[in-house]
Amino acid sequence: MDVSFLLSSAMVLGPVVGYVDQYAIIRKTQSSAGFNSATCAILLFANILRIFFWVGKRFDTTLLVQSIVMILAQLILLQVVVEYQHSSPSTLYGDVRSSFSSSSLLDEDLQAEAEGYESRRPWYRLRFWHWDHYLDYVNCLLAFTTIIALLYFFLRSYPAFIEVLGALSLGIESTLPMPQCISSFRRKSTSGFSKLVLASWFLGDGFKLFYFIYTNSPLQFIICGAIQLSIDTMIVVEFVIFSSRVKKWMGTSTSWLRVGDENDPAFLHDDSEH
Template structure:
């Protein structure tokens, strides 16, 4: 037990701090080398940037674990680089305003939903950076100029729960897509295993660490873990159905090859 506790106490923080780099470095290099963002969603940097910025400002009121603060700051830097590379290498015009939004494409198409003012689907790169600047500027203004609000328990808890809730929603588009198509095509077992391993590491640290870990981290971590486990259930159900159907005759036009593509990189 001593070895396990020491591994969690020292290994888990290192895992959390380096996770933004290990998760997104390959994606950044891949886009930069191929000069193409086909299959990558700009919603991913949006979700992670909003969540991480809110978590940084949440620290000024909650003073939670330094490891989690460093992770949030690192994530902001990595996601800004990823956003810059993705914007510089967007597909040619004609692919949904030059941007593919894979995770939410099914939501957009099914109900005819259009984002107000084409939010985060802008053709120019400038509005993306302006939105981030205004968001960070507004939070900084409240933190420095309006201390009665910034120091209130309601505002502090609001920052924490909003930031963590936004991050926890990242698996939902994949779950919805699998449910509607009754298929997990393009979803790799190795990716699922990495997500669940990360959830186990995070939750072990959240519940066993001697550092200050607010309950908002634990609740949102549990929600994300449940979502990832449900993705595993979907994979088991739909893959089992595919294997059972494999014995049936196939036409000459059908193929066994399935393109594998990650839509969430965390």
């Protein structure tokens, strides 16, 4: 079998493997609390831009196929993330209701929220990328793709516009690990987040940074690669300090390491199971 075909296949399928494991973890635990859906957003927006960049500047076809496969993988993963998201307006306002004395006005307001008043509002009026229905995410992606397509139709003859598409794609993708890093720190737990995803990020970004330096790539590529690898390293550190073994060793039952949402099923779940 052709070696170039094997390398291309690895380039296309390799980045997706970790997300297959993340999908399985969410299905198994029936909770997406440990995975930040902003990761899906970053990959979807970045790869949509990369496809338009490829159309305007025909580079390696393998990268085009990689973008298409990644978009499909993230759409599937996003569906299960939304299905098992760990918070909802009905739960939130149910807790608020039990915390206050009853009044007719308060009861009416809370009842409206509990019955899904917020979820019936248009997706664009809710907090961005924090919606209750999968279709809202699809509508957002369709709107984004339509806008980029129209811009491409009118500006495709300008080389600077094509380069901007590439720069935006690269810039957005460089922030990929950031939401997960912040989410894990706030929860003081990495439970529910796939170690295979982290491994693919850390090893992949390490290889990319080496490749950029070795081939004397433009400084922007090297900086973006260094940023990604640095954030990956921070998540690795989080996996260590937030593990149940380290918490037990440090005697952190009442320390800052325990700060988080203890009602979160993923928070109570033993990290070592994943």
